[in-house]
Amino acid sequence: FIGNLWYSVGAYMHAKDFTSPLFLVRTCEVLSSCTTFSLVASLESSEFNTSQSHTFRIFCMFTWCFFFTITLLIHILSIIQFHSLIPISWKNLTMTVAALGALMCLSASVVFPWIVIDHQRVSPRFVAAAVVSCLTVLAYTSESYLLRTQAHEQRGYMGSIPGLLKILQLWGGCQMIPLIVEEAPGLHNEYSWQLWISCTSYSVCVLMCLVTLVVILGDFAGRCLLPFDRFLAGFSLVGVLLYMVATVICFTKILQLRNNGPNTKQNTELVIMETVVASITLLAYTVDLAFSIKLLCDRSHA
Structure with a gap:
């Protein structure tokens, strides 16, 4: 049985068009992400900026390793055509991984040089890792574009504008994890309430x-107690309110740090990064809420 299975897979693989754009970009994603985390893993600890903790290094390594693993699995399943056996919406899964991979690898490509930028001597391996990480971003962006240009029934919900906005929202929440971890030790005790409110909002x-991603990938929309469009509109409204609070707190922390003197440069940079990401995510939630309201209005008039 195993022999017949491998014979069938081999026959299919020979018939597969290995020169298709989707096959090539996924191969590039696997190779570039593997090369990136291999180069970074070979760097010495002394080559990193000691003023930053290991949080951002862990974040970068996790990003490259995670998307290497999941992209490799998607690539293999696509080649052997076993993805139909998985109880997951394949078109939504591939679009989610491609778009989120582009955003997360872009963040890693920006953060990684930042944690070593204070060093006057930069090793060739660091430069190579930064360049290959940027190539990884281009590969995931290319796959997102290829999937986005497919027919509507092939790209699924995550390939639509509301779906991409939800990926952007998830990206924003993921960026807050290392930022909050880095900011926490530098905050004064009287400002700890700000940290708790921000953590609660982001969480x-x-x-x-x-939850939204699980419902979409598992095709559980028809099993929801509420209509799925109202379900999404409620989540978008809650997200707008929570990120409005978090963004106001971010601007408040910037003013507080400016008044605390010049010894808070590192925390100021972190708070500015948090403010930028929070503002982008708030914009994504606001536009998503507008799409949800428009959809509800159109259906009510239909």
Whole structure:
């Protein structure tokens, strides 16, 4: 049986068009992400900026390793055509991985040079890792474009504008994890309430994104107690409110750090990064809420 199975797979693989754009970009994603984390793993600890903790290094390595693993699995399943056996919406899964991989690898490509930028001597391996990481971003962006240009029934919900906005929302929540971890030790005790409110807001929004993603990937929309469009509109409204609070807190922290003197340069950079990401994510939730309201209005008038 195993011999017949491998013979069938081999026959299919010979018939497969290995020169298709989708096959080539996924191969590039696997090779470039593997090369990136291999180069970074070979760097010495002394080559990193000691003023930053290991949080961002862990974040970068996790990003490259995670998307290497999941892209490799998707690539193999696509080649042997076993993805139909998985109880997951394949078109939504591939679009989610491609778009989220582009955003997460872009963040890693920006953060990684930042944690070593204070060093006057930069090793060739560091430069090579930064360049290959940028190539990984281009590969995931290319796959997102290829999947986005497919027919509507092939790209699924995550290939639509509301779906891409939800991926952007999930990306924003993921960026907050290392930023909050880095900011926490530098905050004064009287400002700890700001940290708790921000953490609560980000955690609730990430949880809502994950629930939405599970419902979409598992094709559970028809089993929801509420209509799925109202379900999404409610999540978008909650996300707008929570990120409005978090964004106001971010601007408040910037003013507080400016008044605390010049010894807070590192925390100021972190808070500015958090403010930028929070503002982008708030914009994504706002536009998503507008799409949800428009959809509800159109269906009510139909």
